[in-house]
Amino acid sequence: MLRKILSAAGFFFIYLIVILLATFYQKPIFLFLLMLLLLLPPASYLAVRYAVRHLQPEITTSLLFGKSGDKITVSFVLKNPTYLPLPDCMFHYTVSSPFYPNDEEYAVNCPVYAHDSFAFSIPLTFQRAACYQIRLTQISVWDYLHFFNFHKEDALQKELFIFPPENDSLQFSSAAFGEGFDEFEENGAKGNVSSNVTDIREYIPGDRLQKIHWKLSAKIHKLMVKENEQTSSHQFVLLPELYLPDPTLPVLEQILSNTLTMGRSLLADGITFFFWYYSITAQDFMQFYILNEDQLEEAFRSCFYETTYTENDLALTVLQKADMVHGSILHVTDKGVEDVIS
Numbered sequence: 140m141l142r143k144i145l146s147a148a149g150f151f152f153i154y155l156i157v158i159l160l161a162t163f164y165q166k167p168i169f170l171f172l173l174m175l176l177l178l179l180p181p182a183s184y185l186a187v188r189y190a191v192r193h194l195q196p197e198i199t200t201s202l203l204f205g206k207s208g209d210k211i212t213v214s215f216v217l218k219n220p221t222y223l224p225l226p227d228c229m230f231h232y233t234v235s236s237p238f239y240p241n242d243e244e245y246a247v248n249c250p251v252y253a254h255d256s257f258a259f260s261i262p263l264t265f266q267r268a269a270c271y272q273i274r275l276t277q278i279s280v281w282d283y284l285h286f287f288n289f290h291k292e293d294a295l296q297k298e299l300f301i302f303p304p305e306n307d308s309l310q311f312s313s314a315a316f317g318e319g320f321d322e323f324e325e326n327g328a329k330g331n332v333s334s335n336v337t338d339i340r341e342y343i344p345g346d347r348l349q350k351i352h353w354k355l356s357a358k359i360h361k362l363m364v365k366e367n368e369q370t371s372s373h374q375f376v377l378l379p380e381l382y383l384p385d386p387t388l389p390v391l392e393q394i395l396s397n398t399l400t401m402g403r404s405l406l407a408d409g410i411t412f413f414f415w416y417y418s419i420t421a422q423d424f425m426q427f428y429i430l431n432e433d434q435l436e437e438a439f440r441s442c443f444y445e446t447t448y449t450e451n452d453l454a455l456t457v458l459q460k461a462d463m464v465h466g467s468i469l470h471v472t473d474k475g476v477e478d479v480i481s
Contacts, residue, residue: 146285150176180286187282190223191289194251196275198297205301207392210264213273213297217249218256225251229279230259236269237444239386244276268303268395270443272296300440303396305403309475339363343431374466375412377402377429380454382472383447391447393473395439401469401476402435412469414438417454418445424458455479 154176161169195218202211215230229248235241251257265271275295281288339352342362352363379398383391405412406429414427414435425445427438455470459479468479 143285143288150180150284150286180284183282183284184287186223187225187280187287188289190219190221190225191278191280191291193221194219194225194278194280194291196278196291196293196295198273198275198295200273200297200299203299205265205299207266207268207301207303208264209301210262211299212260212262214258214260215247215275216256216258217251217278219251220254222253224253225280226283227281227285228257230275231277231279233274233276234263234271235274236271238269238383238391238447239267265299265301267389267392268301268443270440271299271301273299300443302436302439303392303399305400306393306396307400309397309400309404339365343433374464375405375410375469376464376466377405377412377414377469377471378454378458379416379442379471380452381416381442381445381447382449382451382453384449384451390473394471397473397476398471399435399439401471402429403432405429406432406435415454415458416442416445417457419448419453420446424454424463 154173157169157172157176161173197216197218199214199216200211201213202209205211215232217228217230219225227248228251229246231244231246233241233244247259249257249259273296275293278291278293279288280291339355340363342351342356342364350364352365355363377398379394381391382394402412402414411428411430414429415424417423418425425441427434427441429435429438452470452472455468458464458468466480470477470479
């Protein structure tokens, strides 16, 4: 507001000087200057308003998927297809996550040349696993005389998925889980899969080579995988808690790290499993059947959009009360993985 007042005061001071000169000298040149000064504000308003309407903002990132600690470059690009330069533009943007909401707004001032584009880059390091949303909320532009401020509202957004590192200290043995419940055991290990083929689908990275239907793949020049009938009814449910008692503590990061490590260990042992998490927004469990690494990452990306909770072991408590699972619940907390027989 002060900037606007100072600009207006300066303009009217110049206008008064020209009036005095025109009155004293009575020359046509001063009358021409008076008319020009009167036309400048509406001309400045119309020109900048036109240019602002045609601005084309973009957000680009050096990576869409990364790991905790990765440095990712975020670039804001503003294209100006008109022949009117905009010397005073302001980007307003936010960086937040459903796990770690952030109301703070950042601003960067930049010039945009005529029929050109301007770009500036910000190196960001994300220390915690989450889906980070970079939003361009608004572009503010001053006219040439600094009388008028135009706002271009924009809901432009770019998402980055940051995955946790694996927990090397997490000990896993497939024989230790579901021990004593062999009659329920359901996995892809030898002896637990029927020879009956129930479906044939396209190969997904992570599928075991033993399941490839080589004759059909050679015929259609595309890798196809056989789906066999399971001979038992045991369910392995990987159940991470989206528990975050304090945003300053790395509790949730440790839970996600343990979950990713456990999921990859199960797949490495040929064990298919369910990935469940409790959504306090939906008041229900979100369920994924995991056959390979891609599906595990898809389940992670889904849970990144959820809201965390502060009640310890909430997901396990709700699941046990609902009596929805018969088998092994692999309950994941920041302390590790516990095999809970339901």
